Amino acid sequence: MSTPATAGRGSITHVIFDMDGLLLDTEKFYTEVQEIILARFNKTFDWSLKAKMMGRKAIEAARIFVDESGISDSLSAEDFLVEREAMLQELFPTSELMPGASRLIKHLHAKNIPICIATGTHTRHFDLKTQRHKELFSLMHHIVRGDDPEVKQGKPAPDGFLAASRRFKDGPVDPQKVLVFEDAPSGVLAAKNARMNVVMVPDPRLDISHQDVADQIMTSLLDFKPEEWAKDWSVGKEFKELILVYVVTFEWDGLTKMGQDYSYSQPSSSSNSRHDLPS
Numbered sequence: 001m002s003t004p005a006t007a008g009r010g011s012i013t014h015v016i017f018d019m020d021g022l023l024l025d026t027e028k029f030y031t032e033v034q035e036i037i038l039a040r041f042n043k044t045f046d047w048s049l050k051a052k053m054m055g056r057k058a059i060e061a062a063r064i065f066v067d068e069s070g071i072s073d074s075l076s077a078e079d080f081l082v083e084r085e086a087m088l089q090e091l092f093p094t095s096e097l098m099p100g101a102s103r104l105i106k107h108l109h110a111k112n113i114p115i116c117i118a119t120g121t122h123t124r125h126f127d128l129k130t131q132r133h134k135e136l137f138s139l140m141h142h143i144v145r146g147d148d149p150e151v152k153q154g155k156p157a158p159d160g161f162l163a164a165s166r167r168f169k170d171g172p173v174d175p176q177k178v179l180v181f182e183d184a185p186s187g188v189l190a191a192k193n194a195r196m197n198v199v200m201v202p203d204p205r206l207d208i209s210h211q212d213v214a215d216q217i218m219t220s221l222l223d224f225k226p227e228e229w230a231k232d233w234s235v236g237k238e239f240k241e242l243i244l245v246y247v248v249t250f251e252w253d254g255l256t257k258m259g260q261d262y263s264y265s266q267p268s269s270s271s272n273s274r275h276d277l278p279s
């Protein structure tokens, strides 16, 4: 894990989350259906093409897919979207959270840090992906989707992150005080184009050259240390003592739940896979 840049270190007040591949383990669905479609043309889908597509609005990613894979004479971007739609609609309702997503969202919400989502995905797919996670997503102050009228251009344009910043209470927020979490190269560039701080949680199969732009790289959200970005984000000593008195006095069961708190968490770097970690 690299050290955070100094720009926003210690002064972050607001957080914007990406969704696909960052909070939800949905990038694997896009990969799966694109592999199936390219196999029909005796071609293979690789991670250099994946890197160019991920994070973008659907039609923008579709154009890249048919052009770069050399099938645009046989399949238009629009027809590609139609062909993959039925497969995606079956897969999206099974979407699972990425490791550490639930813990981080709940922690920041409990600390009254304003949090929101800026995703390239449009509303219809958003609803399918999040239907099993409504309670967690309800903790977001607001959600900006790819089909939002204020998002004229998808990532790497800054439109989504700037719209998200404007919709916070008393927004727009000073971009130096905003921390973005992203998994996609286009998303990291979008955050930087919005002059915000960005933590990247890349899929390990992405080429390492995509890690040059972010302020911090992590293998998992489980590795995030809130106190590195804002002094008052970790649970204070006095608060911990107060809680300890409460649980010992009133609720012994609550003591075991304290073990899930950030202050007691274990680093995940010894794991072989980001997908086998507890969330």
Ligand SMILES: O=P(O)(O)OC[C@H](O)CO
Pocket: 018, 019, 020, 021, 030, 053, 054, 055, 056, 057, 118, 119, 120, 121, 122, 184, 187
């Ligand atoms: O990564 P997101 O949340 O911006 O979503 C973008 C596309 O839907 C998937 O790459």
Ligand SMILES: [Mg+2]
Pocket: 018, 019, 020, 021, 022, 054, 055, 182, 183, 184, 187
């Ligand atoms: Mg993403």
